[in-house]
Structures are given as structure tokens and as C-alpha cells.
Amino acid sequence: MNIDDLLNDPIQYVKKTAQSCGRNVVAFFPVGVPIELIHAANLQQFPLIIMSEDFSAADAYMHTFACSLSRSVLQKFLSGDLDFVKAFIIPDICDSLWSLYNIVKLTDPNRKLYLFHYPPKKDDKSLNYFKGEIIKLWEFLKELSLSQSSEEILKDSITKFNEQRKLLRKLNNMRKSNSPPFSGTDFFKLMLAAFFMPVEHHIDMLNSILGNIEKWGTKKEGVRLLVSGHMVENVALIELIEESGGLIVADDMDIGSRHFSQDLAVRKDIFAGIAEHYLMTPSPYRHSVEDRAEYILKLAKEFDASGVIFLIRKFCDPYLFDYPILRRMLEEEGIPSLLLEYEFPFSAAILRNRVEAFIEMLR
Amino acid sequence: MKKVRRSLRAARRITNFVIAHYLSAIEAHRRNKWVAWCTAVPPPIEILYAMDIQPLFPENYACVCAVRKETMELFRKSEADGYLQDLCSYARCVIGFLLGGKAPLGGMEKPDFLLSTKNVCSIYLKWWQVMSHYLKKPLLILDCPRITDKIEKYHIEYVKDQLVSLIEELEKITGESLDINRLRSSVELSRKAAELWHKSLDLRKNKPCPMGVTDASAAMFPYVVSAGARDAVEYYKMLYEEVKNRVKEGIGVVDEEKYRLVLSGIPYWHNLRLFNYLEEKYGAVFVYELYTATWGIYKPDPSKPLESLAYKSLFNPINLPGEWTVEWIVKVMKEYDADGVIMLSSRSCKATSLLHPAAQKVLSKEYDIPCLIIEADHTDERAYSDAQVKVRLDAFMEMLEARKEK
Numbered sequence: 001m002n003i004d005d006l007l008n009d010p011i012q013y014v015k016k017t018a019q020s021c022g023r024n025v026v027a028f029f030p031v032g033v034p035i036e037l038i039h040a041a042n043l044q045q046f047p048l049i050i051m052s053e054d055f056s057a058a059d060a061y062m063h064t065f066a067c068s069l070s071r072s073v074l075q076k077f078l079s080g081d082l083d084f085v086k087a088f089i090i091p092d093i094c095d096s097l098w099s100l101y102n103i104v105k106l107t108d109p110n111r112k113l114y115l116f117h118y119p120p121k122k123d124d125k126s127l128n129y130f131k132g133e134i135i136k137l138w139e140f141l142k143e144l145s146l147s148q149s150s151e152e153i154l155k156d157s158i159t160k161f162n163e164q165r166k167l168l169r170k171l172n173n174m175r176k177s178n179s180p181p182f183s184g185t186d187f188f189k190l191m192l193a194a195f196f197m198p199v200e201h202h203i204d205m206l207n208s209i210l211g212n213i214e215k216w217g218t219k220k221e222g223v224r225l226l227v228s229g230h231m232v233e234n235v236a237l238i239e240l241i242e243e244s245g246g247l248i249v250a251d252d253m254d255i256g257s258r259h260f261s262q263d264l265a266v267r268k269d270i271f272a273g274i275a276e277h278y279l280m281t282p283s284p285y286r287h288s289v290e291d292r293a294e295y296i297l298k299l300a301k302e303f304d305a306s307g308v309i310f311l312i313r314k315f316c317d318p319y320l321f322d323y324p325i326l327r328r329m330l331e332e333e334g335i336p337s338l339l340l341e342y343e344f345p346f347s348a349a350i351l352r353n354r355v356e357a358f359i360e361m362l363r
Numbered sequence: 364m365k366k367v368r369r370s371l372r373a374a375r376r377i378t379n380f381v382i383a384h385y386l387s388a389i390e391a392h393r394r395n396k397w398v399a400w401c402t403a404v405p406p407p408i409e410i411l412y413a414m415d416i417q418p419l420f421p422e423n424y425a426c427v428c429a430v431r432k433e434t435m436e437l438f439r440k441s442e443a444d445g446y447l448q449d450l451c452s453y454a455r456c457v458i459g460f461l462l463g464g465k466a467p468l469g470g471m472e473k474p475d476f477l478l479s480t481k482n483v484c485s486i487y488l489k490w491w492q493v494m495s496h497y498l499k500k501p502l503l504i505l506d507c508p509r510i511t512d513k514i515e516k517y518h519i520e521y522v523k524d525q526l527v528s529l530i531e532e533l534e535k536i537t538g539e540s541l542d543i544n545r546l547r548s549s550v551e552l553s554r555k556a557a558e559l560w561h562k563s564l565d566l567r568k569n570k571p572c573p574m575g576v577t578d579a580s581a582a583m584f585p586y587v588v589s590a591g592a593r594d595a596v597e598y599y600k601m602l603y604e605e606v607k608n609r610v611k612e613g614i615g616v617v618d619e620e621k622y623r624l625v626l627s628g629i630p631y632w633h634n635l636r637l638f639n640y641l642e643e644k645y646g647a648v649f650v651y652e653l654y655t656a657t658w659g660i661y662k663p664d665p666s667k668p669l670e671s672l673a674y675k676s677l678f679n680p681i682n683l684p685g686e687w688t689v690e691w692i693v694k695v696m697k698e699y700d701a702d703g704v705i706m707l708s709s710r711s712c713k714a715t716s717l718l719h720p721a722a723q724k725v726l727s728k729e730y731d732i733p734c735l736i737i738e739a740d741h742t743d744e745r746a747y748s749d750a751q752v753k754v755r756l757d758a759f760m761e762m763l764e765a766r767k768e769k
Contacts, residue, residue: 061721063738065449065710092509094485099717101511102685106721109686117508120481120488125528126506129521285485288492288502315449317713321489324445325496339445 003193007235010050010196011076015084017198018044024144027082028089029097030195030231031254031285032278033116034134036264039199040157041141041149046085047195048073049233049255051344061103067315068344069233070096077104086144087112089137093285094318114140120286122279131275138271151270158264158274160199165260167206168194172257174213175249176303182217184227184248188238191255222247223362226300228326229253229311230319233344240348241309241340244355245363250303252296253311258282284318292322293329300335307336307362309355314343336362368617368642371609373602374578377585380598381427384419384588388472391417397537400474400494404483404657404679406505407526407672409591411478413549414533414541418478420588421494424460424471425453429632429742433467438743440464452711452742454490461497476500476536478529482507482682484714503532507676510683514674522673543668549591550665550672557659559599560586563606567650568699571615572623573606576638576649578616580630586658621646622763625695627653627688627722628707628715633744640753645760650699653680653691654715685718689725696732702763703733705756709741733766735759 006013018025026038027046038045051072052058058075076082090101092115101115117133119126142149171187174180190209194202209216225246231254232238241248251257258281267273279286282295300308308330312319320341327337338358340351388398396415401408403422411418428434434452437459442448444462446455460466477500479491488504495502505525508518530541560583567574574582582602589595609615624641626649631637641647661678663671680688692704706723708716723734737755740746 061724063708063710063713063717063720066713066717095713095717098485098509099685099713102718103721106685106689106718106725113511115509115511119506120504121506123528125521125524129506129508132517284489289496315713317450318485318489320447320450321454321486321493325493327445341447 003189006193006196007189011081013196014044014046018084021198022146024086024146025084026087026089026141026144027085029091029093031091031093032118032281032283033089033091034137034274034278035195036154036157036161036274037134037138037141039160040154041138041145042147043086043141043145044198045195047231048088049192049195049231050076051233052076053345061107062099065315066096066099067313069231069313070100072233072344074100074103078107087114087140089114089116091116091118093118094316096315112144118286119279122286127272127275127279130279131269131271134271134274134278154270155266157199158266158270160203162263164194164199164203164206165263167203167210168260170210171206172250172260179219179221180247180249181213181219183220183242184225184246184251185235185239185242186217188232188248188251188255189235191259192235194259195255220247223307223359224249224303224305226250226296226303226305226308227253227256227311228296228308230313230316231255232311236348237311237340237342237346237351240352241311241355244352245359246309246355250299250305252282252292252299254283257299284322289322289325289329293326296326297330297333297335300330305335307338307358309358310337310339312339312341314341368575368639369614371574371578371582371602371605373598373605374581376598376601377581380585380594382468383594384584385424385468385471388417388419391415392472397475398472400471400477400491402478402480402483402487402491403587404480404681406478406480407529407676409549409553409663409668409672410526410530410533410541410546412552412591413546414537414539416533416537418588419471419474421457421471421490422453423584423587424466425456425742426632428456428467429744430635431467432633432744434633434742434744437464437466448711448743448745450711451484451486451490452709452740454486454493455711456742458490458493458497461494473498474500477502478505479503480505480507480676482676482679484681484712486714503529505529505676507679507682510677512684514677518677519670519673522676523669526669526673546668547665550663550668552593552596553590554662554665556586556590556595556599557662559596559603560659561656561662563599563603564651564656566606566610569610570623570700571613571617571620572648572650573609573615575616575642576626576630576652576655577635579649579652579655580635583655583658590659616648617642617646619646620648622703622760623648623650623699623701625649625651625653625692625699625701625704626707627692627704627719629654629709629712629741631707631739631741631744631747633742634747634749637752641756641760647760649705650701651695653688681714685722688718689722692722692726693730693732696730702767703735703759705759706734706736707741708736708738710738710746711740711743733759733763
């Protein structure tokens with residue numbers, strides 16, 4: 001199956017892969033949930049970056065001012081499309097997801113749900129508590145597994161994901177060039193695949209791409225941009241930016257550089273290493289706006305971006321709270337930015353107009 | 364027929380309490396003491412009172428702005444700076460003040476530091492980070508994990524450990540050590556106030572109900588801002604006596620109490636007259652609000668102050684599982700012999716609103732409890748349509764009437 005097939009029908013892809021590998025499926029929101037644990041428990045990961053065009057079932061259980069991602073997941077859940085999922089891991093990052101957790105629990109009390117807590121601080125006490133959370137999650141996952149697991153296997157999984165991170169960084173660094181060999185859309189598709197595919201397959205894919213880079217992807221011209229956002233679920237949004245004259249050369253996203261910018265250090269206390277890695281990744285759910293600004297500015301300089309697009313889903317409070325200060329801090333460094341707020345399903349024409357106007361200004 | 368409404372003397376005295384509260388921060392600075400801006404749902408302010416630190420509460424300040432209908436300029440200020448209308452209207456109100464908007468009571472006295480809990484919503488953390496950025500003052504955070512089943516020992520240990528660090532931070536800021544006996548006294552005052560407040564609320568089980576929602580929403584203020592201080596205890600003694608007398612004399616909120624209602628969600632502060640509408644037109648009285656009952660729901664124990672304050676920080680209904688809230692509603696419906704539930708959802712407050720539709724389904728299907736959901740906003744009156752809301756209330760009341768006649 002190629003990437004486009006996967007993205008056209010992610011649910012089908014997950015089902016098929018789980019079946020062929022003989023694994024149970026665990027769904028999760030890919031925001032700092034240690035994917036290594038899922039892999040090491042020999043479970044098929046299912047990132048909940050899915051979209052629904054129909055909200056009829058969800059609207060009866062959740063207000064329309066929750067974000068369209070949580071409403072999409074609820075819709076698919078209520079309509080039975082996710083019945084094959086053994087368990088759901090919901091990170092406690094925002095009020096929409098905490099409510100989603102409670103609503104699913106109320107409608108189907110027997111569903112296996114796991115709420116994953118993040119401390120909003122980086123001190124030793126937070127790190128220690130977070131480590132405890134990771135161990136609890138590990139125990140939960142091992143119980144769902146159809147095979148035995150161990151810390152040794154977990155170490156192997158971490159090594160594999162670090163290999164994937166290294167290859168992604170290698171590709172990502174090529175975007176520093178004046179004329180990158182591939183577009184931001186190509187790279188984003190590869191990132192989505194990184195969360196859906198078994199990591200071994202993804203590594204093979206990355207190796208073959210790197211071995212033949214000139215033949216992979218589409219070379220694009222455009223104004224160099226950095227995109228900052230969360231779990232962006234839709235390639236069309238990225239495409240739209242590049243079709244409007246932009247070339248995305250860097251990102252500050254969960255389905256992006258946050259996943260691969262640092263390796264996960266294998267420590268003697270393996271869980272302490274995992275905790276440290278996931279707690280330190282810049283994210284509005286736990287970090288200050290100043291920390292985030294520093295990360296974005298560093299990326300923008302390194303990748304020579306002329307402007308930043310904040311790609312934020314409507315009603316995504318944590319990101320929308322950071323935006324005004326980030327905008328000003330970037331402005332002070334001479335980097336213009338645009339807030340591109342969207343809701344699924346979105347009107348491409350309106351978004352395109354806004355991006356075109358922004359790019360005109362940057363030219 | 365128009366019914367007569369009566370408000371409590373104690374509730375009318377709240378205006379003075381509010382003014383005194385905001386002045387106390389100015390006074391604290393004049394005496395070279397410290398001021399902290401705190402989140403309003405149970406942060407351990409007992410510790411602050413034991414260390415002569417005056418807490419102020421931006422959320423309550425936003426309520427004051429909304430009740431006085433002085434929010435629009437503040438909203439315009441924050442919106443012009445990029446804070447979208449979908450964001451928490453409490454936050455937009457106070458951020459508008461920080462960005463230079465004209466605010467009532469001369470604005471809030473600026474703090475020396477900020478203290479945020481993470482036991483209600485994800486907004487608390489973000490909003491406090493934003494204020495800390497604009498004020499250029501340090502932000503202290505108390506992390507309270509969500510409770511998906513029950514509060515476990517490890518949750519309490521985690522929060523208690525953080526309280527120890529918090530006290531160390533406060534000692535650094537003030538240069539003074541915490542006297543554990545003063546903390547015990549402060550926790551004892553908090554316990555007393557919580558007990559008197561909830562004893563007053565319990566009296567609403569009587570028929571006719573002696574205290575209405577508008578009075579209860581005002582009378583909760585002292586516990587929010589003064590848990591751990593003497594003035595809250597004095598206030599609730601007075602309140603309790605007055606409500607008890609009303610019960611003795613059989614005086615209710617309205618002359619002919621016909622319907623008893625339970626409220627979920629935050630009152631629409633810009634339009635408290637909505638409650639008068641129900642009281643006057645239908646003789647419908649709110650006998651319990653999940654909102655007002657949240658404060659003081661747990662009575663801290665002075666013999667183990669830190670552990671108890673940790674528990675208090677965790678034990679907040681929005682931090683507890685959704686099933687807990689549903690069971691809570693079922694329990695109070697029975698205990699207060701109520702006829703139905705009105706859920707005031709707020710477009711900009713996901714934490715208090717998003718559970719409403721699912722809870723409504725469960726309550727009506729499994730418990731045959733009639734529920735109505737209204738959608739507007741707690742502070743931003745632009746999201747409120749009086750005519751639409753009243754049409755929905757009328758339909759709901761007619762339905763309750765039909766049920767009574769059955």
C-alpha cells in the first residue's frame with residue numbers, strides 16, 4: 001500500500017495492517033503519547049487524526065464548540081467505525097479531549113479508555129510523576145498485547161524510533177537548501193505515514209527515498225514558510241498553502257519536527273528517559289509561550305523562513321491563547337505571521353485567499 | 364400572575380464585601396505585603412492567608428465586570444490584539460484590562476506573583492501564562508491530575524509534594540517562614556466557612572426554598588476569595604442565621620413556589636434577570652446549583668493541613684469523572700425534591716459545558732429527569748439572545764407543567 005492509499009482510507013489501512021501482523025489495535029492522539037510503548041507491546045498504533053464530514057451522531061452528545069477533531073472521533077466512535085479498536089489513549093491536554101473521554105465513558109462504560117496525564121512543569125517532581133504515568137501506561141498496554149513484552153524489547157523499539165528520527169532529520173535538513181528536492185506536502189505525507197505505519201516499514205521507505213532522493217517528491221518554488229500547529233489531520237491544508245505560492249521548509253507541529261527533532265535517550269532507568277524526552281518537547285499544553293517562541297524563532301532562522309503560518313483548528317484553546325504573544329514576539333524579530341484558523345470541513349477558497357494575501361505581502 | 368421575589372439581606376451586603384476585597388489588595392501593598400493573582404476553583408489560598416499574602420481572583424473580577432455590564436471595552440481590547448471570541452470570556456475580559464482597557468473599580472491591583480491550579484480547565488494554565496507574560500511576574504503552578512476513577516493516595520502525595528515546594532517558593536518571595544500553627548488556624552477557618560456555607564445551602568431542601576439562585580451566586584463570593592480568613596466565617600454565620608430564620612417563618616423566595624430546579628453551569632452574569640423571569644412567571648425556584656456548591660464541597664481538616672489541602676485541590680467536580688457529575692445530579696434531584704435540571708452552557712467555557720448534552724441524554728433516558736440545555740456565554744452578552752432563551756425556557760416549563768398534571 002502506498003502513502004496515498006493509506007491517507008485515503010486510514011481506518012482501512014490500520015485494520016489491514018493489524019490483521020496481517022496479528023496485533024490488537026490501540027488508538028491514541030499523537031501528542032506526546034510515547035509511541036515506543038505501543039510498539040514494544042506489539043500493538044498496532046492508530047493515530048486519531050481522522051476526519052468526519054458528518055457530525056449527526058456526535059452533535060447529539062457534544063456541543064459544536066468542541067474542536068472538529070474531537071467531534072470527528074466521537075462521530076466515528078458512535079457510528080461503530082472504531083469498534084475494532086481495543087483501547088483508546090486520550091492525553092489530557094485540553095478541555096475538548098477531557099470531555100471526549102467523559103462522553104465516551106458515559107455512552108459506553110465498558111470501553112477501555114486510558115487518560116494520559118502531562119504535568120505542566122519540567123521540574124524533578126513533575127518528571128518523577130510523569131515517569132510513574134508512563135509505567136502505568138506501559139502496564140496497561142502490556143495487558144492488551146497478544147504477546148509477551150519486556151524492557152529489552154522496549155529498548156529495541158526506542159532504537160528503531162530513533163533510527164526513524166535520524167532519517168527524518170536527514171530529510172528535513174535538506175529543506176535548508178535554496179531549492180529543496182521535495183515539497184512541504186511531500187514531507188507532511190511522510191510524517192503522517194510515520195504515525196500510521198509500522199516503524200520498520202517506515203524506516204525502509206525512508207531509506208529507499210534517501211537512496212533515490214532526486215526521483216522522490218516534487219520540487220517546488222515558493223516563498224519559504226514555517227508552519228506551526230498541532231495534530232494537523234489533513235494534507236489538503238498543507239497543499240493549499242503550497243498551491244497559494246508558499247513552500248513549507250520547516251514546521252513546529254506534532255505531526256512534524258516535534259516527533260523527530262531529538263532522539264529519545266536510552267537511560268539506565270528506561271522510563272525516566274522516556275519521561276524526560278516527552279516532557280521536554282515544546283508544546284503549548286505544558287510549556288510557556290516564551291519557550292515556544294524560542295523554538296519557533298530558532299527553526300525559522302535555521303531554515304531561513306520568510307514567514308510563519310499558525311495553522312490552528314477552530315476552538316483549539318491552548319494554541320489560540322499562545323498566538324497573540326507568539327505573533328508579537330516573531331514580529332519583534334522581523335518575522336511576519338498569519339493565523340490560519342480552520343474547522344473541518346473547511347472552505348478552501350476562503351483559506352486560500354488569506355494565504356495568497358499573506359504570501360503577496362512577503363514577496 | 365407575577366410572583367413576589369425576596370432577596371436576602373446577607374446577599375445585598377455582598378457589594379460591600381466585594382469592594383472591601385479589592386481594596387484589601389491595595390491595603391496589602393501599602394503595608395508592604397504581597398498580592399497574588401489566583402485561579403478561583405479551590406487553590407490552597409489558606410496557605411496564602413497564613414503567610415499574609417492577599418489573593419485576588421481574575422475570574423471573579425470578570426464576573427464583577429459582567430454584572431456591571433462593563434465588559435465590552437475590555438473584550439474589544441483583547442480581541443483587537445488577537446484573542447478570538449471563542450476563547451474564555453473571563454480571560455478575554457482580564458487580558459483586555461492588562462492591555463490597557465478601562466475596568467471597573469479602578470481595575471485590579473497588580474500582583475507580585477501568580478498562582479494557577481490545573482484542576483478545572485486547560486485554560487487556567489494558558490490564561491495564567493499569558494498574564495504572567497504581560498505582568499512580567501513569576502507564575503507558580505499547582506498540577507492536579509484529572510481523576511478518572513477515585514482520588515488515590517499517589518494523587519494526594521503528588522499534590523502534597525508540590526504544596527511543600529510551593530511553600531518554599533512563597534518563603535523565598537516573602538522572606539518569611541510559614542508558621543504551621545497559623546496554617547492550621549487558617550485551614551480551620553476555611554473548614555468553618557465551608558461548613559456554614561453548605562449548611563446554608565442544605566436549608567434549601569425546605570419548602571418553600573429560602574434562598575434563590577441569585578442570592579446563592581452572590582453569597583458564594585466570600586468562600587471563593589476568603590477561604591482561610593476570618594471575614595468569610597463571619598459572613599456565613601450571618602447568612603446561615605438569616606436563611607434558618609426564613610425556614611422557621613416559612614418564607615420562600617417566591618410566594619407560590621411551584622417548581623424546584625437544579626442548575627448546572629455558570630450563571631450568565633450579564634443577565635441574572637433570567638432567573639427572575641423563571642421565579643416571577645412560573646414560580647420556578649432554583650434549589651441547588653452545582654456551581655455554588657462546588658466551593659466548600661470538601662471541608663479541609665486542620666489536623667493534617669497539607670494533605671487536606673491537596674485533597675481539596677483535587678476534589679473539584681470538573682476534575683472528577685463525568686459519571687460522578689451525573690450521579691451527583693441524580694442525588695440532589697432526589698434530596699431537594701426537584702422537578703428538572705437547567706444546564707447553562709457557555710460557548711467559551713468548554714470545561715463546564717461540553718458534558719451537558721451527554722449528561723442530558725443519560726439523565727433523561729436512565730433516570731427520567733427532564734433537562735434543558737441553553738447555549739450562550741457566561742460573560743459575553745453578544746452570545747446571548749434573550750428572546751430565543753425565553754422561548755426555550757417557556758417550552759421547558761410547559762413540559763414540566765404537563766408532567767405535574769399527569
